[in-house]
Amino acid sequence: MEFRILGAVELRLGDRKVALGRAKERSLLGVLMLHHGKVVSLRTVTEALWDDNPPDHARKDLQAYVSRLRASLRGSGVSARIVTQRAGYLFLPGDDDLDYARFKTLVRDAGIARRAGRLDEAAAALSEAMDLWRGPAVEDLGTVWMERKREDLDRYDRVAGYQALCAVELERGHFREVLQTLDVAMVEHEFDTEYIAQRLTALDGLGHYEEFDAYWKEVYDRSARSFGTGPARELQELHRRLLQSRDALAPADLHRTQAALRALPPAQLPSRVSEFVDRSAELARLDELLLRSRVGGSPATLIIAITGPAGVGKTELGLCWAHGIRDQFPHGQLHADLSGYGTAPPRDPGEVLGEFLDALGVAASAMPASLSARTAMLRTLFDDSRALFFLDNARDSGQVVPLLPGSAQCVVIVTSRHRLSDLVTRHGAYRLEAGRFTEIEVARLLAGLLRDSPVAPPEPATVVELTGGTPQAVRTLAELLPDTGGLPSPAELLLAGELASGTILTSLLWSCDALGPRAARLFRLLAVHVESGIGEEAVCALDGTDDETTRGALAELAARYLVIREDGRFRMDALTRATGERLALVHDPPADRLRAQARLLDWYIARVQEAAEALAPTRWRGADRPPDYTAAKAFLAEEETYLSAAIHRAASSDLARAGTLLRLLRPHLDFTGAGWHETAQAVLLAARAAKALGAEGQALTALARIHQVLGDPVKAEESLQLASTIFRVTGDNRSSTEVLLLLAGHAEDSGDPAYAESCLRQALELQDGLTEPAQCAAVHGALGAHLRRRERLEEAARYLTRAKLLYTELGDHRRHAAMALELGLLSRRAGRTTEAIRFLTEAVTLHDRHPADHERTLTALVELSEAGCDAGEHGDVLLYARKALGISRSSADRGQAVRALVALVRSLAATGRQAEAWNESRQTIALVAELDGPVHEHVRAEFGRLGLWPAGPGP
Numbered sequence: 001m002e003f004r005i006l007g008a009v010e011l012r013l014g015d016r017k018v019a020l021g022r023a024k025e026r027s028l029l030g031v032l033m034l035h036h037g038k039v040v041s042l043r044t045v046t047e048a049l050w051d052d053n054p055p056d057h058a059r060k061d062l063q064a065y066v067s068r069l070r071a072s073l074r075g076s077g078v079s080a081r082i083v084t085q086r087a088g089y090l091f092l093p094g095d096d097d098l099d100y101a102r103f104k105t106l107v108r109d110a111g112i113a114r115r116a117g118r119l120d121e122a123a124a125a126l127s128e129a130m131d132l133w134r135g136p137a138v139e140d141l142g143t144v145w146m147e148r149k150r151e152d153l154d155r156y157d158r159v160a161g162y163q164a165l166c167a168v169e170l171e172r173g174h175f176r177e178v179l180q181t182l183d184v185a186m187v188e189h190e191f192d193t194e195y196i197a198q199r200l201t202a203l204d205g206l207g208h209y210e211e212f213d214a215y216w217k218e219v220y221d222r223s224a225r226s227f228g229t230g231p232a233r234e235l236q237e238l239h240r241r242l243l244q245s246r247d248a249l250a251p252a253d254l255h256r257t258q259a260a261l262r263a264l265p266p267a268q269l270p271s272r273v274s275e276f277v278d279r280s281a282e283l284a285r286l287d288e289l290l291l292r293s294r295v296g297g298s299p300a301t302l303i304i305a306i307t308g309p310a311g312v313g314k315t316e317l318g319l320c321w322a323h324g325i326r327d328q329f330p331h332g333q334l335h336a337d338l339s340g341y342g343t344a345p346p347r348d349p350g351e352v353l354g355e356f357l358d359a360l361g362v363a364a365s366a367m368p369a370s371l372s373a374r375t376a377m378l379r380t381l382f383d384d385s386r387a388l389f390f391l392d393n394a395r396d397s398g399q400v401v402p403l404l405p406g407s408a409q410c411v412v413i414v415t416s417r418h419r420l421s422d423l424v425t426r427h428g429a430y431r432l433e434a435g436r437f438t439e440i441e442v443a444r445l446l447a448g449l450l451r452d453s454p455v456a457p458p459e460p461a462t463v464v465e466l467t468g469g470t471p472q473a474v475r476t477l478a479e480l481l482p483d484t485g486g487l488p489s490p491a492e493l494l495l496a497g498e499l500a501s502g503t504i505l506t507s508l509l510w511s512c513d514a515l516g517p518r519a520a521r522l523f524r525l526l527a528v529h530v531e532s533g534i535g536e537e538a539v540c541a542l543d544g545t546d547d548e549t550t551r552g553a554l555a556e557l558a559a560r561y562l563v564i565r566e567d568g569r570f571r572m573d574a575l576t577r578a579t580g581e582r583l584a585l586v587h588d589p590p591a592d593r594l595r596a597q598a599r600l601l602d603w604y605i606a607r608v609q610e611a612a613e614a615l616a617p618t619r620w621r622g623a624d625r626p627p628d629y630t631a632a633k634a635f636l637a638e639e640e641t642y643l644s645a646a647i648h649r650a651a652s653s654d655l656a657r658a659g660t661l662l663r664l665l666r667p668h669l670d671f672t673g674a675g676w677h678e679t680a681q682a683v684l685l686a687a688r689a690a691k692a693l694g695a696e697g698q699a700l701t702a703l704a705r706i707h708q709v710l711g712d713p714v715k716a717e718e719s720l721q722l723a724s725t726i727f728r729v730t731g732d733n734r735s736s737t738e739v740l741l742l743l744a745g746h747a748e749d750s751g752d753p754a755y756a757e758s759c760l761r762q763a764l765e766l767q768d769g770l771t772e773p774a775q776c777a778a779v780h781g782a783l784g785a786h787l788r789r790r791e792r793l794e795e796a797a798r799y800l801t802r803a804k805l806l807y808t809e810l811g812d813h814r815r816h817a818a819m820a821l822e823l824g825l826l827s828r829r830a831g832r833t834t835e836a837i838r839f840l841t842e843a844v845t846l847h848d849r850h851p852a853d854h855e856r857t858l859t860a861l862v863e864l865s866e867a868g869c870d871a872g873e874h875g876d877v878l879l880y881a882r883k884a885l886g887i888s889r890s891s892a893d894r895g896q897a898v899r900a901l902v903a904l905v906r907s908l909a910a911t912g913r914q915a916e917a918w919n920e921s922r923q924t925i926a927l928v929a930e931l932d933g934p935v936h937e938h939v940r941a942e943f944g945r946l947g948l949w950p951a952g953p954g955p
Helices: 023-034 042-050 058-076 101-113 121-133 144-172 175-185 193-206 209-227 233-248 252-260 280-295 314-328 349-359 372-383 397-403 421-428 439-449 461-465 469-485 489-496 503-514 517-529 536-543 548-557 573-585 592-616 627-652 654-668 676-690 693-709 712-730 733-750 755-771 773-789 791-812 813-829 832-850 852-872 874-887 891-910 912-927 935-948
Strands: 002-004 010-013 016-018 040-043 081-086 087-092 304-307 334-339 387-394 411-416 430-433 564-566 567-569
Touching: 010 654, 016 081, 016 387, 023 058, 023 087, 023 144, 040 042, 042 058, 042 087, 042 144, 058 081, 081 397, 081 469, 087 193, 101 121, 101 144, 121 144, 144 175, 144 193, 144 548, 175 193, 193 209, 193 233, 209 233, 209 573, 252 592, 280 304, 280 314, 280 430, 314 387, 314 411, 334 349, 349 372, 349 397, 349 912, 372 397, 387 397, 397 852, 439 469, 461 489, 461 573, 461 813, 469 503, 489 503, 489 573, 503 536, 503 573, 517 573, 517 592, 536 592, 536 755, 592 654, 592 935, 627 654, 654 676, 654 693, 676 693, 693 712, 693 733, 712 733, 733 755, 733 773, 755 773, 773 791, 791 813, 813 832, 813 852, 852 874, 852 891, 874 891, 891 912, 891 935, 912 935
Parallel strands: 304 411, 304 430, 334 387, 387 411
Antiparallel strands: 002 010, 010 016, 040 087, 081 087, 564 567
16 A cells, blocks of 8 residues: 655555545645654644634544544555554554655665765666655645645755756766756756756756856846845856866867856956054945945945045055955956056056956957947946946046946945045045044054064154055055164155155155146145145245135145145145155256245235234224234134244245244244244354344344243343344344343343333333334333332323323223223222222223233222222122122132122122121131131231121131
């Protein structure tokens, strides 16, 4: 007897079919036979027969089915039986055959025979096994459970059996039979990897090369469209091996082999660079752009332009990303070095297209001649295809556009030293600027490069300053360090390399060669004058042409990353600047370079004069020209570093202008940074070398101020005395007056009031022959303040009044306020309270309109508060005292804050606000607990008089 389940469920005796009851009973028997020899649980049987909707009486129905099946089996005379075990059923075939069991046995025996080399026996067993399949297993049962079971049987038994049969037939050389089997038995499994491999092998074995190539292309395209990738890697390896095996064919067939090899998807990406420092932010941005183009993006080719200066790592960044995504482009990865910057001329787009088309299998005879036709063919070949284009070292957008595919599935990566603005604006490219390395990234790169070197990596900040943070320069530096033992000079770094064409200098010169004449000239000028940075207006002055031309040249330099624009200024890294300086020495005559420097210095002189006039007017100014203190201070603060560098650079070549700038700046800068000491020393040495006494005096005066700031009063006085002597000899009374004022201030600080007054009297005498109202006001004001401090009040009042009048006429509101404050202090000392209030109110009002330094503003408010208390004007006292407290900032202001609090308490008490006076007095007492001297005694005396000082020992 034979039980069959590989098709409809049957029991056959020879050619006779034995009845097995109703359909549900046959299906139950089929389920049990699928698990022959194993217990099938009631739950599994129920799900197999009814899925998730069994009838309420399912258990009873099952028992009835089993009972009738047992009766049928007994009536048929078979030895097979159904046994009830552990809440389930077990089918035992007994001595009867089961086609599924026989199938398993035949497949197993075929495997043994194949491994033993008995291929005919294996093929016969497999053919017999596959003939057992008459249709879907347990064909009568249509539940979901059974459908899933059939899928497993089809995949792991039927399909696996046919594949084993085809594998044996391939070994026997029966290629045609394999194709027939695949066509008939594997119709629904064309995507199966084993199916594809066997079909390729059979086609190759039959020599059907054209059909083989067409089938591979179909497989490749289908995989790309369906999954976005090429076929499985093992299939691609098989395809390559089969193609390579054709090399042993007759010469007449070689053209087919070569055509098939050319038809392989190109994989042209170069290898990645070693010691690549992970640019996580840039790589994340590239991933984001790719994702956006794939999900909800516009159906257009994704073009990414990676731009930046020479040596910054554009290619390395692009290759790192391209290798990471290459599997998403099954139709190939094309690469071309466009030679936009190099020894050879830039590549012709038509030539590059020819190479691309050749790599895609286009025969030379079919290659179009014109550029436009080649572009059209490329776009046709890649229509709706996934390919990656890597166009390296592009000169400009015009070189790239003909190479762009039309498919929205393609991605194009372009690297260039040009910003490729047309590619961005007209073709929708995304620009990603490869930034220079930070100190952290430089440190990581050096650590990797010097890992096995005995040389310790230098400080990253120093390396960034020297190399500009470009990986190429850092790598070259690492190569030089073992030989130099220390940091090389920019010139050494520029020239380092195995070949001249491989040096940093040559690479930078390639960028310069791409410039137009105007931009090239401006580049050379900037390289000489841009050391610490330069603003756009200064660039225009340096260039000497019209502003529109200069801005166009600047834009070209910025587009090729030969200048860096940061915070409105243009800068160059040390190596680019050194390259430009070399070019300037070759192309620009010394006279031209000097004229350019003079234009820049004249611009600085004019702008500094404007700022100086706003800060301290030296001539009469009408009411329609209000000073802009904020803008003037901001200009000098922003330009200080660049002014110092410009003066230093001009000291030896244009001493007169350098000295003028130093003189104009001296009253308005504190000279605490920006290398002013070195700058003043450079001017001094140049002046002495040229025997220019006037410039020497100006340098000495600046050095005196610098020494004073640096805490060296001895050197400060020595420089001032030398300067005074020089100006006296040269008859420069204006400069002599300025030095005498500085000497007087130095003498005051040193505790020599007599000498200070002597200097001020001398300065006053010098004013008789001058028409310098601002300087005259300064001398009168300084002498008046000196006399006030000496208690010579009436004499001081005359000088201070004169100074105040002059500053008022000049429109110098801040110094006008300073003189009003001095007169207010003098009036208070003289006991003229009303007059003091008038002067102090004038000072405070001017400070509100024209902010002065913090200390003077606070002093004026405190003095006015105290004077108001003395005069009984308590309403104003509350206003000014609270304002003084509001601007008190630090411990240095504590003494003034205490005086303001005392005035506040006095006014509160005088106006009957005793509770508030008490609260404020407690805070004041707590504040002065940490103080001693006059301030403490002042508080004790005032609060004692008001009855607010605590009884007992007190604080």
